[in-house]
Amino acid sequence: MNIKDIAAYAGVAVSTVSRVINNHPDVSEDTRKKILTIIDEHGYIPNNSARNLKRTVSNNIGVLVKGIYNPFFAKIVQKIGEEINERGYSMILHYNHGDISDFDIASELIKEKKLRGLISLGGEFGESIEEKLAELEVPIIIVSAKISKNIDKSLFSSISIENEQAAFEAVDYLCSLGHRKIGIISPGYDDKSIGTLRYEGYKKALEHNQIEYNRQYLEIGRYTFESGFEAMERLLEKDLSLTAVFVISDIMAIGAAKAIMSRGMKIPEDISIIGFDGIDYTQFFHPSITTVDQPEESMAKQSVDLLYKLINNKCEHQHIVLNTKLLKRESCRCIFTE
Amino acid sequence: MNIKDIAAYAGVAVSTVSRVINNHPDVSEDTRKKILTIIDEHGYIPNNSARNLKRTVSNNIGVLVKGIYNPFFAKIVQKIGEEINERGYSMILHYNHGDISDFDIASELIKEKKLRGLISLGGEFGESIEEKLAELEVPIIIVSAKISKNIDKSLFSSISIENEQAAFEAVDYLCSLGHRKIGIISPGYDDKSIGTLRYEGYKKALEHNQIEYNRQYLEIGRYTFESGFEAMERLLEKDLSLTAVFVISDIMAIGAAKAIMSRGMKIPEDISIIGFDGIDYTQFFHPSITTVDQPEESMAKQSVDLLYKLINNKCEHQHIVLNTKLLKRESCRCIFTE
DNA sequence: ATCGGTACTGGTAACGTTTCCAATTTAGAA
DNA sequence: TTCTAAATTGGAAACGTTACCAGTACCGAT
Numbered sequence: 130m131n132i133k134d135i136a137a138y139a140g141v142a143v144s145t146v147s148r149v150i151n152n153h154p155d156v157s158e159d160t161r162k163k164i165l166t167i168i169d170e171h172g173y174i175p176n177n178s179a180r181n182l183k184r185t186v187s188n189n190i191g192v193l194v195k196g197i198y199n200p201f202f203a204k205i206v207q208k209i210g211e212e213i214n215e216r217g218y219s220m221i222l223h224y225n226h227g228d229i230s231d232f233d234i235a236s237e238l239i240k241e242k243k244l245r246g247l248i249s250l251g252g253e254f255g256e257s258i259e260e261k262l263a264e265l266e267v268p269i270i271i272v273s274a275k276i277s278k279n280i281d282k283s284l285f286s287s288i289s290i291e292n293e294q295a296a297f298e299a300v301d302y303l304c305s306l307g308h309r310k311i312g313i314i315s316p317g318y319d320d321k322s323i324g325t326l327r328y329e330g331y332k333k334a335l336e337h338n339q340i341e342y343n344r345q346y347l348e349i350g351r352y353t354f355e356s357g358f359e360a361m362e363r364l365l366e367k368d369l370s371l372t373a374v375f376v377i378s379d380i381m382a383i384g385a386a387k388a389i390m391s392r393g394m395k396i397p398e399d400i401s402i403i404g405f406d407g408i409d410y411t412q413f414f415h416p417s418i419t420t421v422d423q424p425e426e427s428m429a430k431q432s433v434d435l436l437y438k439l440i441n442n443k444c445e446h447q448h449i450v451l452n453t454k455l456l457k458r459e460s461c462r463c464i465f466t467e
Numbered sequence: 468m469n470i471k472d473i474a475a476y477a478g479v480a481v482s483t484v485s486r487v488i489n490n491h492p493d494v495s496e497d498t499r500k501k502i503l504t505i506i507d508e509h510g511y512i513p514n515n516s517a518r519n520l521k522r523t524v525s526n527n528i529g530v531l532v533k534g535i536y537n538p539f540f541a542k543i544v545q546k547i548g549e550e551i552n553e554r555g556y557s558m559i560l561h562y563n564h565g566d567i568s569d570f571d572i573a574s575e576l577i578k579e580k581k582l583r584g585l586i587s588l589g590g591e592f593g594e595s596i597e598e599k600l601a602e603l604e605v606p607i608i609i610v611s612a613k614i615s616k617n618i619d620k621s622l623f624s625s626i627s628i629e630n631e632q633a634a635f636e637a638v639d640y641l642c643s644l645g646h647r648k649i650g651i652i653s654p655g656y657d658d659k660s661i662g663t664l665r666y667e668g669y670k671k672a673l674e675h676n677q678i679e680y681n682r683q684y685l686e687i688g689r690y691t692f693e694s695g696f697e698a699m700e701r702l703l704e705k706d707l708s709l710t711a712v713f714v715i716s717d718i719m720a721i722g723a724a725k726a727i728m729s730r731g732m733k734i735p736e737d738i739s740i741i742g743f744d745g746i747d748y749t750q751f752f753h754p755s756i757t758t759v760d761q762p763e764e765s766m767a768k769q770s771v772d773l774l775y776k777l778i779n780n781k782c783e784h785q786h787i788v789l790n791t792k793l794l795k796r797e798s799c800r801c802i803f804t805e
Numbered sequence: 806a807t808c809g810g811t812a813c814t815g816g817t818a819a820c821g822t823t824t825c826c827a828a829t830t831t832a833g834a835a
Numbered sequence: 836t837t838c839t840a841a842a843t844t845g846g847a848a849a850c851g852t853t854a855c856c857a858g859t860a861c862c863g864a865t
Contacts, residue, residue, distance in 0.1 A: 211534075
């Protein structure tokens with residue numbers, strides 16, 4: 130069952146059927162209706178491979194996810210997938226496991242799969258990819274990734290938040306509650322992930338509150354429950370009499386919270402904790418965890434919106450910065466009120 | 468840059484280049500090497516649309532997920548994606564939002580995208596789809612779904628667990644700890660999801676322990692944190708002096724646990740709780756939650772393995788049943804030892 | 806009646822592969 | 836040397852669309 134058959138049934142030329150399928154205007158209402166019913170009767174579905182071959186593109190949008198399992202990304206991916214499907218495209222999802230650079234995977238994927246566009250979640254995009262970026266034939270959108278400051282912004286779009294500022298506010302909030310000894314769990318200062326930005330925010334907040342930065346207060350964790358748990362244990366073992374800890378990702382924050390409670394300590398009575406991302410778990414942990422909420426739905430929706438416009442040449446590359454919100458919950462205690 | 472160009476550079480016919488690309492044997496080592504280097508030099512990538520058109524199939528494997536957000540599925544999807552990519556295929560991921568039947572979406576997806584095969588996660592597959600199933604040209608694998616007993620098993624493959632038995636063991640464990648008043652949170656007895664099987668296991672376990680089934684002990688929840696939370700609240704309001712509750716999905720269990728603790732009650736001192744699925748988070752909740760662990764990695768791996776074999780006609784449809792394991796953690800208390 | 810224009814419709818060459826069949830080369834046997 | 840079969844290679848017809856270029860039919864205006 131192909132376009133030729135339909136044309137034969139309808140007694141018209143294939144080109145006319147093609148026009149109907151693609152909603153071209155130059156077809157009389159009568160023939161359009163006739164062809165449409167015949168298509169319907171025979172359950173004809175146009176062959177995508179043929180269309181793609183002819184048009185030299187596909188109907189697929191690639192989504193590249195930095196390969197650590199994180200419910201924050203999982204939810205964004207789901208939403209992105211829905212948005213993509215709604216627009217008649219399909220989502221090709223690819224998890225990237227570190228070894229090869231994010232960008233190389235992305236560009237290979239685009240070429241190989243003749244993707245219409247690509248959304249990359251997480252990871253890092255440095256200046257080194259600038260020329261490669263320029264060679265890309267389809268739009269790419271970078272979501273929630275660390276983007277080098279000096280890179281030419283006209284080559285790609287991005288959706289992000291003010292990581293440093295958001296972290297600043299979180300830590301400043303802790304300070305406002307009277308905390309002075311505030312630990313931090315983060316991938317570290319020389320890491321290439323977005324976490325370093327949050328780490329900078331932490332330092333600025335300390336400075337702003339005239340608290341001296343103490344290298345001892347940092348423990349490294351890499352975006353898993355386990356690493357958050359272990360980092361917190363190391364922090365506690367140092368006996369620094371911390372009263373609070375800022376964890377730059379919720380899943381690590383939950384691991385850290387578990388570590389605290391496993392030692393018989395209480396949240397927030399003994400230690401206050403703030404996470405980052407706003408995943409559901411934080412709300413359903415007990416006590417509920419204060420966190421910096423990222424607008425994941427909006428990030429997903431806007432990235433697809435933007436990509437769609439870019440694909441159809443309806444706009445230029447742009448860099449959208451969304452707002453975060455500090456969700457104040459049960460895990461932070463005010464030291465002054467004791 | 469297409470196969471013709473490569474052929475011209477190499478001074479051979481396109482058919483020879485094609486043979487090299489597809490690893491056909493009838494090419495001399497010399498020409499093969501020459502062509503390979505030329506392909507490499509020019510960074511030539513075969514056009515998938517053209518190949519697909521010619522071969523009337525694609526390189527895509529569809530993954531259909533029942534559209535509620537559940538970290539259990541999210542993790543399986545990630546693993547499936549990795550396995551698919553490793554085999555040189557791509558994953559087209561589609562979230563299904565209830566309204567249209569799972570199967571209709573699946574078959575439409577297959578036809579429209581010329582998929583090579585499909586893996587469906589969750590949902591329900593009843594007898595009504597039997598003829599439609601028979602008409603499918605590509606293999607389909609049903610993972611973690613409720614499958615009607617009378618359906619012809621030669622038409623599809625499945626990966627599942629012994630839901631009823633696993634639930635039985637969980638509830639029986641609760642009984643063995645001395646619990647007699649055991650609530651249950653489940654999508655209900657007339658629901659079409661896999662939850663009903665677990666509900667049956669619950670009832671069997673009660674019977675086996677000479678505990679009379681009480682309709683009051685059931686509250687309906689539909690696989691979200693919130694619904695677990697709310698169901699537990701309703702359960703608590705009934706004042707049934709429950710000592711334990713079996714929740715047929717971890718995310719609901721976490722919601723329920725939160726509801727319990729929000730009332731100032733303690734787990735497991737006041738109420739014991741068991742979940743189902745084995746998502747990471749149950750381990751990091753405090754107290755850690757006893758749950759029926761499903762082998763998600765294995766489910767993912769085996770489903771892709773099987774699909775791959777089916778695609779290459781290396782085996783027949785089969786129905787794999789994997790083992791679950793009751794992870795005994797902190798959320799269950801033994802009543803006898805007080 | 807003729808013309809010009811509009812509204813439709815038809816024919817057909819691509820798009821980049823794969824695969825069958827035919828043609829050529831090669832090697833070994835007679 | 837000649838012949839045969841095996842090993843390679845080439846040619847060309849599909850696969851199912853789209854989009855360009857023509858062609859036809861019709862209508863109102865001259």
